[in-house]
Amino acid sequence: MNKRRRQHPITILIELISLIKAFFFPIIIFVILRHSLSVGEKVLIMIGFIVLSTLFNLIKWFYFTYEFNESEITIYHGIVNKQQIHIPFERIQTLTREQPIYLQPFELVNLQIDTSGQGKPDAVLKAITVKQVTKIEQQRRLMQTKATDLTQSRNAEASEPSTTKKAQQHSARYQIKFRDLFIYSLTSLSGFGIAGAMFAAWTQFDDLLPNRFKTIVNQFLLQSSFVLLGVLGLFALIIATMIVMFKIINRYYQFVLVRDGHQLTIARGLLSKHTMQLRTSRIQAICVAQTLLRRLFRLQTVTANLAANKKEDSEDESQTVIVPVIKTNRSQKMLQQLLPNFKFDIPVQTDSRIKAALWLRLRFIYGILLAIVLSVVVVLAVLSHQWQWHILQQTEVLSFIVVMIMGLCILILSQTLLWSHDQSIAIKDDMLMLQTNRLFTKRTYYIKRDRIQGMQTRAWYGLLKRRQGAHMTIVIRDSDAFQLIKVYYIQTAIVEDIKTWLLTDK
Amino acid sequence: MDIPTNAQVLPKRVKRVWLLKQLIIMLVIIICLVAAWYFAIKSMPNFWQRWFQIVGGVAVVISVIPMILIPYRYAFNRYLMAAESVDIYQGFLFRKAELIPLNRIQNVRITQGPISRLFHLNNLTIVTAAHNFSINYIDNHTAQNLRQRLINAALQAREVAEDE
Structure with a gap:
């Protein structure tokens, strides 16, 4: 295990392509605008750029090495400024394995290592073998199990055997059904957004299109009947919906969530395979979301706010999806199995708000x-x-x-x-349940008391004195920032109860 | 949400700081308006000149309002170091109260800008795992005292994550 290794040489090609992608437009603009240069000189400049980039990436690849022993991973990099990064296995919060389609034939993956959950990941190992990644993951699990056992044995000396030990021995698994995923993708409203974006793009770019083409299109639109235009609009909407459906299916295809003790592993993806490992203690809150359309189909999506770096891939998503789609009647039982440290059987109480x-x-x-x-x-x-x-x-x-x-x-x-109808607040032991409805989406948050970072209350004089009500905001951590969960027109007595409950955390 | 009677008030010289800051803001607005008038609006038709005068006048009047409200702001801007939490209270007609449990505090920062330095005042920023919140314009002695108390309380508090 103590041998220094390099990333696969394909990294040079991948880095070269990303460099070309980054500089593509500036170079094209430079080459086009330079009328004084001949075609030969322009080709020569392009070739020179590619050769220099390749040489730079080759040297960068040569000087980037990594090794790992029983306790830590060490990364050596830098051409002029030499750097060493030591990452102890116990401190790793999340390991994210990503396998884009072009790495699949080589059985190579990209590995992101995150210890702080703040900003960028601590290290990214590109194009390393699946065997190496598996070894790193096993070693990390081994070291973290040892560390947890040590803490638990220390606790056991002072108290009775902890229940977390039992939870650790249990494991749970959730796998998406294709039928549910299909309905989920079908009920996504993003298609309307894409259709709107297509229309907006047309209005933005029509100045750039050739006049002849524009005239033909405009004449066609003027001569067409409302029915034909409606059909065209519908067609655009169908295409947009299909794009969204493909994106969702590509993202969540064969989604599997496995809990093994305190470790969660999330695997997903069709074209680009993605695997993320994290500890359950990184979960700050669980959110069960339901758009109006999905409410009709009794489907829910479960996301988690993590104290971990969420920029694990290029697809922007505000929270990490734990369960992409699940039937409403099955969700509570499934979530309880997946996350036994949380309590999901909290009865909804809608009488927390003031009468008016x-x-x-x-x-x-x-x-x-x-x-x-x-x-x-x-x-x-x-x-x-x-x-x-x-x-x-x-x-x-x-x-x-x-x-x-x-x-x-x-x-x-x-x-x-x-x-x-939806807004409610309930407390059960060390769990707070907040249910809100914003933009026709019902969201139910389950937050453990020790994960609440702060609380804000706001009210104007009349609301507070005449109606005995206030608005309440709960602050929780979300990745390297925060999320505010707001509930409105709550009875002040309930706000005070929550304040007392929050401060009785011993 | 009523302000507790034992909540601390800010030092009285904070009123002068707020006044000075508001005067600087007003001065910047007036400079921008004058510059816009001489370089652009003066050569425009009467219609635009009239509208510019109305909007500019409203902007200056709006910048005066916070100066008038300084005594109100001072009276209802307080903080409390309770046994289990730090509480901040703002406003009377539109009230806002913030509460941070002591065992969520990760670190405490003291900063001093040029105006604060002039009046020997400090801004105390309390940092949690998720967000920051500040008690602005407290005197040097109180800032150091509060900082020490917050750090002691945070150290004594139970560690939140059992396996971290």
Whole structure:
């Protein structure tokens, strides 16, 4: 185990491609703009750039070595400034194994090692063999089990045998069913977003398109009937939905979550295979989310806020998905098996808010809407008076504005009714359950007391004194930043109860 | 959410700091408005000049409001070092209270900007695993005293993660 190794030579090619990708546009622009250069000179510059980059990557690859023994991994790198990174196995918080499609034939993977959960990972080993990664993972598990056993035996001297020992011996497994994944991808509303983005892109880039092409398209659109345009819109939406479905299926294909004692392993992916290992103690909170559409199909998604680096891949996602899709009636039992240290059987209590909560919230949101509408009307009136626009006197414009405002009012009303129905707070032993509904998505958070970093309360004088209510925010850690979970119009007595509960953490 | 009677008030000279800061902000706004007037608006039609005067006037008036509110801000800006937590209270009509349990505190920072240095005041920042929050403009002695108490309390507190 004590032998210094290099990454696979394919790293040179991968690094070269990423370097070319990064400098592609600047070089192309430079080559195109330099009219004084001949074609031969331009080709020569390109070749020179590639040769120099290859040489640089070759030297970088040669000087990047790693070794590991029973207790730590050591990485040596740097051409001029030599650096050594020592990472003890006990301190590793997350190990993320990623296998893009181009590394699969070589049985190579990229490995990210994270010890702090803050910012960038401590080290990234690119294109190393699966055998090496497995050895590193085994050694890390061995060292961390030893460390946990040592802590537990120390605790056992003072108290009765801990229940975590029992939990450690148990294991649990969740595997996604393709049928559920398919329904999940089908119920994703991102397709509308992509269709919207396609439309926005067309309006942005139509200046750059050739005039002839633009004329043909515009003539076609003007001559087409509403039915044909509707069909075209529907077609664009279907294409966008299919893109989203493929993205989701590619991401969560064969998703498997395995808990072995205190270790969680998440494996997923179709084209790019992704495996993440972390300790359950890194979980700060669990969030069970349900969009309105998925609520109809009784499907839920479970995510976790981790005290770990979440930039594990290029796909941006705010939280780490623990269970991509699960039936509502199965989720509680499954989550309890996967995370026995959490409690999920907390009864929902909706009587935590003040009596007039719904009315006050509606009054507040409609008040803001009214202020915005009035400001827009005043500005439009002033501008039309100045430039003789008469925009507000046109029936079409007026009816369009009225329809838009009415639609917005109905959306606000339905969202607020859902919020009023869903929002709840409950405490059971050392667990806090907060349920919210924002933008038609119901989210239920399960947070352990010792993971709550702080608490904020806000209220205006009337709400506090006349209604005995306040808004409450719970602060939890999320990756290297924080997340605020807000609940509104809560009875002050309940806020005080939560404050007392939070401070009784011994 | 009522401010406890034993909550600490900030040193009185903080009112002068707030006033000075607000005067600097007002000065910057006026300089920007004057520059915009001479370099752009002056040559524009009357309509735009009139609107610029209205918007500029409103901006100056808005920048005066915090100066008028300094006594109110001072009266309802307090902090409390309780046995189990640090509490910060702000505002009376629009109230905000923050609470950090002592055993979540990871470290404490003291910073001093040029204006704070001029008045011998410090900003105390309390850092948790997730976020920071500050008690601004406390005197040197109180800042050092609070820092020591917070660090002692955080050290005595039980470690949160059992296997970390």
